[in-house]
Amino acid sequence: MAGWADQVSFLADIDAEARQALQVLKPMHVPQRTxxxxxxxxxxxxxxxxxxxxxxxxxxxxxxxxxxxxxTPGETCVQTTLGVLGGAPYSGEAVAESDLVAVMVPPAVFERLMASSPAFRAFVFKAFADRLGDLMFVLEQVAFVKVEQRLAHALLERADEEGRVALTHQELAAVIGTAREVVSRRLEALSSKGVVENERGQIRLVDRGELSRMARVGEG
Structure with a gap:
């Protein structure tokens, strides 16, 4: 019978021994906002x-x-990798932005797989490098990209199929690296132009085309 490790594409290349070591670990369900x-x-x-x-x-x-x-699935957390590998304490805070299903690999198992499985080691380091790339992107965005462009990009990225973004102004401010008051003013301006509608606890996208144009401003 296939287990969870056989059903996730990002672990397809790991060897049978590493897969067996992971397979015995039970996935955990974690509620949103944990x-x-x-x-x-x-x-x-x-x-x-x-x-x-x-x-x-x-x-x-x-x-x-x-x-x-x-x-997201197939990606890893830089801080967790550093903590397990080198014992560094966390400097940030991690929050479940949705309900999660995750497998917690104990340090002893992780260290054994890193030493014995080149494929597992390659997965960990590639995912680690990708997350470092994300950190560089955040620095670039905060340092060089205008608030309006960052906000438009965040709204498009976080919207569901119905165009609703279930984030508060404070949460959006954290996503784009600015103050809540700045986000509130920008959203009010977008609402007055008919680009979005501010609803209780969420934002509804009205004009995705205009938001896409705003998100592209300054690119290239």
Missing amino acids: TLFRPGDAAQSFVILLSGRIGVYLTGRNGRELLLYSV
Whole structure:
């Protein structure tokens, strides 16, 4: 009978021995908005995400949050990898942005697989490199891209099929790296132009074409 490790495409290249070692670990269900770790916590396991989305945030001394990166199936968390490999404590906070299904790999199993399975090791380091790329993208966006462009891109990326974005103004501010008041003003301006509609606890996209144009401004 096929187990979870046989059903996820991003582990297709790992060897049979590594697959067997992972297969005995039971997937866990984690509810939306659960805090997975906080600054100062020690890494307890290496997370393999099977479904859902995790957001990893950094909080500044002024209390403002910034989304460092998101983790989706097939991706890994930089801070967790560093914590399990080198014992570094978490400096950010991870929150389940949706209901999750994940496998928690104990440090002993993770270290054994890293030492014995080149394919598993390649998966970990490739995913790690991808997350570093995301961090560089965040730095570039915050440093060089206008708030309006970042907001348009975030709205398009987070909208469901019906064009609704189930995020508060504070949560959107964390995603694009600015203050809640700035997001509120920009959304009010977009609403007055008929581009979005501000609804209770969410934003509805009215003119995706205009948001796409705004998201592309300055590219190339």
